[in-house]
Every structure is written in structure tokens, then in C-alpha cells.
Amino acid sequence: MEMEIVEKITNGDRRAAAKLITLVENNFNQAxxxxxxxxxxxxNALVIGITGPPGSGKSTxxxxxxxxxxxxxxxxxxIAIDPTSPFTGGALLGDRIRMQxxxxxxxxxxxxxxxxxxxxxxxxxxxxxxxILDALGKDIIIIETVGVGQxxxxxxxxxxxxxxxxxxGMGDDVQIIKAGIMxxxxxxxxxxADKEGCERxxxxxxxxxxxxxxxxxxxxxxxxxxxxxxxxxxxxxxIDRHIKYLKESGELEQRRxxxxxxxxxxxxxxxxxxxxxxxVDNGFLNKIVNKIVKREEDPYTAVEKLSSVLxxxxxxxxxxxxxxx
Amino acid sequence: xxxxxIRVLIAKPGLDGHDRGAxxxxxxxxxxxxxxxxxxLRQTPEQIVETAIQEDVDVIGLSILSGAHTHLFPKVMxxxxxxxxxxxxxxxxxxxxxxxxPELKKVGIEGIFTPGTDTHDIIKFIREKVK
Numbered sequence: 001m002e003m004e005i006v007e008k009i010t011n012g013d014r015r016a017a018a019k020l021i022t023l024v025e026n027n028f029n030q031a032x033x034x035x036x037x038x039x040x041x042x043x044n045a046l047v048i049g050i051t052g053p054p055g056s057g058k059s060t061x062x063x064x065x066x067x068x069x070x071x072x073x074x075x076x077x078x079i080a081i082d083p084t085s086p087f088t089g090g091a092l093l094g095d096r097i098r099m100q101x102x103x104x105x106x107x108x109x110x111x112x113x114x115x116x117x118x119x120x121x122x123x124x125x126x127x128x129x130x131x132i133l134d135a136l137g138k139d140i141i142i143i144e145t146v147g148v149g150q151x152x153x154x155x156x157x158x159x160x161x162x163x164x165x166x167x168x169g170m171g172d173d174v175q176i177i178k179a180g181i182m183x184x185x186x187x188x189x190x191x192x193a194d195k196e197g198c199e200r201x202x203x204x205x206x207x208x209x210x211x212x213x214x215x216x217x218x219x220x221x222x223x224x225x226x227x228x229x230x231x232x233x234x235x236x237x238x239i240d241r242h243i244k245y246l247k248e249s250g251e252l253e254q255r256r257x258x259x260x261x262x263x264x265x266x267x268x269x270x271x272x273x274x275x276x277x278x279x280v281d282n283g284f285l286n287k288i289v290n291k292i293v294k295r296e297e298d299p300y301t302a303v304e305k306l307s308s309v310l311x312x313x314x315x316x317x318x319x320x321x322x323x324x325x
Numbered sequence: 326x327x328x329x330x331i332r333v334l335i336a337k338p339g340l341d342g343h344d345r346g347a348x349x350x351x352x353x354x355x356x357x358x359x360x361x362x363x364x365x366l367r368q369t370p371e372q373i374v375e376t377a378i379q380e381d382v383d384v385i386g387l388s389i390l391s392g393a394h395t396h397l398f399p400k401v402m403x404x405x406x407x408x409x410x411x412x413x414x415x416x417x418x419x420x421x422x423x424x425x426x427p428e429l430k431k432v433g434i435e436g437i438f439t440p441g442t443d444t445h446d447i448i449k450f451i452r453e454k455v456k
Contacts, residue, residue, distance in 0.1 A: 014378055014379060015378050015381075015408075015410075018378060018379050018380065018381035019381055021381065022332075022381045025330070026328060026329050026330070027328075027329075084360075085355065085356075088355070088356050088357070088358045089330070089358040090354065090355035090356055090357060090358045090359050090360065090361070091355060091360045091361065092351055092352070092355045092361050092363060093360060093361065093362045093363070094362075094363050094365075096362060096363075096364045096365070096376065097363065097364060097365035100364065100365060100367075100368070100372070103364075103368075103372045103375050103376050103379075104369075104371055104372055104375055109379055110376075110379055110380075111379060111380065112362050112380060114330075114360050116330075
């Protein structure tokens with residue numbers, strides 16, 4: 001059954017891929033068995049991250065570079081992430097509006113996704129979805145993050161190349177030297193370059209980058225007007241140049257290691273959360289909470305004890321442990 | 326935050342540029358906790374069905390105010406059938422004369438919501454249909 005789905009996906013069945021992405025989002029435990037078997041068919045695609053503040057032009061840039069990639073004969077998978085409402089759990093996913101022309105191109109697969117409460121600019125399902133689109137045969141996978149502020153930097157651990165899009169008029173030069181988002185770009189794009197303030201912003205970003213001495217890669221700063229297709233070819237050339245640099249310098253492997261590490265941490269957290277929730281279900285956690293509230297025990301000791309109990313029962317196989325090796 | 330979320334594609338087939346209603350519905354479904362994919366104006370039936378496949382939606386909501394519903398709605402249903410898709414609920418809204426509704430229902434549009442519909446009725450309808 002799992003192998004059948006994997007076969008369908010590796011044969012290019014878009015519907016099977018779409019359904020598996022849904023399963024990853026809704027019921028990871030069920031998807032896990034399929035993902036295990038899918039893993040052998042992944043690792044071929046290059047992953048480009050597009051990030052930047054809301055309204056800076058991420059979707060439009062994604063649309064335009066995809067069109068050029070298609071002219072070059074490459075197939076493209078796009079994961080477009082928008083935020084989930086913290087109040088209702090609903091989401092309005094509107095990134096496709098800028099990518100209408102791509103919807104009938106069989107060489108392009110677009111999936112809109114909401115964060116579902118996940119912080120960091122991506123959704124929980126992002127890394128698994130990259131693998132699904134990879135196995136579906138896409139050469140390039142573009143992840144468009146949610147519109148970010150200053151600290152949503154998870155993309156740097158998932159993408160091979162991070163394109164950071166800014167635009168004029170978003171604040172003074174101190175914003176540019178703040179820590180966080182401005183540190184993660186491999187390529188800086190100043191979009192809406194026909195707006196006032198573009199030259200100043202470009203200079204400020206260049207100055208900020210000149211002060212970084214710890215990397216062999218000096219990120220280029222490009223100007224684009226994405227809606228008019230201005231500067232997009234150059235952007236793709238720079239992405240190519242960066243990928244080449246990653247391969248030659250050995251940094252690609254290093255980044256993939258980081259990505260694997262992040263995934264392991266995320267998966268372990270997810271699994272422990274689930275184990276913890278079984279403690280909530282059977283009332284065990286309530287007993288501990290009662291003790292803490294009555295001041296019979298402090299929360300720090302309680303957690304120490306709880307952790308050792310959990311680790312013990314996990315290694316003894318008392319808690320469902322699906323590793324057979 | 327695992328668990329099933331209802332995914333809805335709100336699409337505007339045809340050439341009219343009136344998306345106020347579509348946006349109001351999209352917003353209401355969002356506020357009801359659904360994930361709403363909005364694709365913008367002037368979509369062909371082919372684009373709508375392909376998008377529905379990639380996004381794996383539970384519901385397609387078609388909005389039309391140009392009068393071409395008797396042509397475009399059945400076309401969407403036809404394409405769904407061609408792709409062996411039977412698990413998507415299709416609903417329609419917009420300026421649709423009363424006398425056209427039976428015909429649209431016959432081709433498989435499960436609900437038609439004309440101007441003046443309370444968005445709560447649409448939400449209720451979707452929740453009942455998508456289990």
C-alpha cells in the first residue's frame with residue numbers, strides 16, 4: 001500500500017503527491033510510513049528559499065523566475081506559505097494570484113500551505129513536502145515563506161540558496177544592521193526598484209554586507225522590478241552562481257547536514273509532544289500539576305523526574321517505539 | 326497543530342471582474358477555521374480543476390456574475406469527471422437566475438448560493454458535506 005503510493009509519486013502522479021502532502025499536514029503518523037519509503041527517491045532537487053516582508057513581491061518573483069526556469073527546461077515545485085489565524089485556525093492562501101499562468105503547466109506543481117501555528121516562517125510540513133515534490137521529479141523546489149518580520153529565519157536551514165527580498169521605504173539604516181533576517185540572505189534583492197529610496201537602501205545593504213568578513217561568499221545586491229520582469233534574469237544567474245559556489249566549496253553538503261539536523265530536532269519534538277499528550281490524556285500530567293500548584297513539588301524537579309521516567313520507558317519499549325532495528 | 330482542516334478553493338471562472346462576493350465568502354470561510362485558496366480573477370475551468378488537484382481541496386466554490394454559469398459550471402464538472410475526481414464538493418454563487426438552478430444541480434453542483442445568502446449557511450453546508 002505504501003509502496004504503491006511511492007510508485008505513483010515517482011511516476012509523476014500529481015494527485016497522489018497532493019494527497020500525501022495533505023496526509024503529512026493532517027496525520028503525520030500515517031504519512032510517516034510512506035515517507036520512510038519515499039526517502040530513497042529524494043535528494044536530487046535544488047531548494048531555493050524566497051523570503052522577505054509582506055508585500056515585498058515574493059510571489060511575483062517566484063512566478064517570474066519559474067517562467068525562466070521552465071524556458072530552460074527545468075521542472076519546478078513551489079511551496080507557498082501563508083499564515084494561519086491564531087484566533088480561528090483558518091487561513092487565506094493567496095500566493096497563487098500572482099502565479100496564474102503557471103497553473104496549467106504540467107512541469108510546475110504549486111502547493112499553498114498555511115503555517116498552522118508553526119513559527120519561523122515555514123510550516124511543520126515544509127520539509128516533508130520538499131521531499132514529496134523532489135520524488136515527484138521536480139528539478140528545482142522554491143519555498144516562498146510567509147511574509148517575515150525580523151526573526152523568521154528557519155528557511156536558512158531548509159533551502160540551499162536563500163533569496164532575501166526587501167523594498168524601499170521600510171525603515172532606516174539601523175533596521176539593516178539589526179540581527180536576524182538580514183543575516184540569512186545569500187542573495188539580496190531590492191524589489192520595486194522604481195520606488196523612491198532604492199539607491200539609498202542599496203547602498204546601506206552593500207555597506208552592511210561589506211562589514212561581514214566571516215564568509216567566503218559575498219552576497220550580491222540586485223535591483224528588480226518583478227512585475228515588469230526587470231532584473232529577473234540576472235537574479236537567476238546569481239542563483240546559479242551561488243549553487244556552483246555551494247558545490248565547489250563543499251558548503252552544499254554542510255547545509256544539507258544542517259537541514260537534516262533541523263529535521264531530526266523537529267521530528268523528535270513532535271514525537272515527544274505526542275508522548276506527552278498521552279500523559280495528558282490518562283490524567284498523569286494532572287497529578288503532577290496538582291502537586292506543583294499545592295507547592296508539594298517544584299516544576300523543575302517534577303520535569304527532571306518526568307524526563308527520566310519517559311526516557312526509561314521509551315528505551316524499554318513501554319511507549320510505542322516503531323523502530324525495528 | 327495536526328488534524329483535518331477543510332480546504333476550499335474559491336475560484337472565479339469567466340471574464341467578469343467582480344470579486345467582492347468571492348472575497349467576502351473567502352473571508353467568512355477563513356474565519357470559520359478553513360484554509361481558503363483564492364486564485365484571483367478570470368480562471369478557465371482547466372485552471373480551476375488543475376489547481377484543485379494540486380491543492381487537494383475538499384470544496385470548490387465557483388463565483389460568477391457574468392451569466393456564463395450554464396456553460397462554465399458544467400465544464401468544471403466535466404473536467405473533474407475526466408480526472409476521476411469524485412470526492413470534491415462543488416458549490417456555486419453569484420448572479421444565478423432561479424430557473425437555472427435545477428440544471429446546475431443536475432450536473433453535480435451541490436449547492437447554489439445567490440446574493441443575499443447568509444455566509445453562515447454556506448459554512449454550515451460545507452461542514453455537513455465534508456466529513
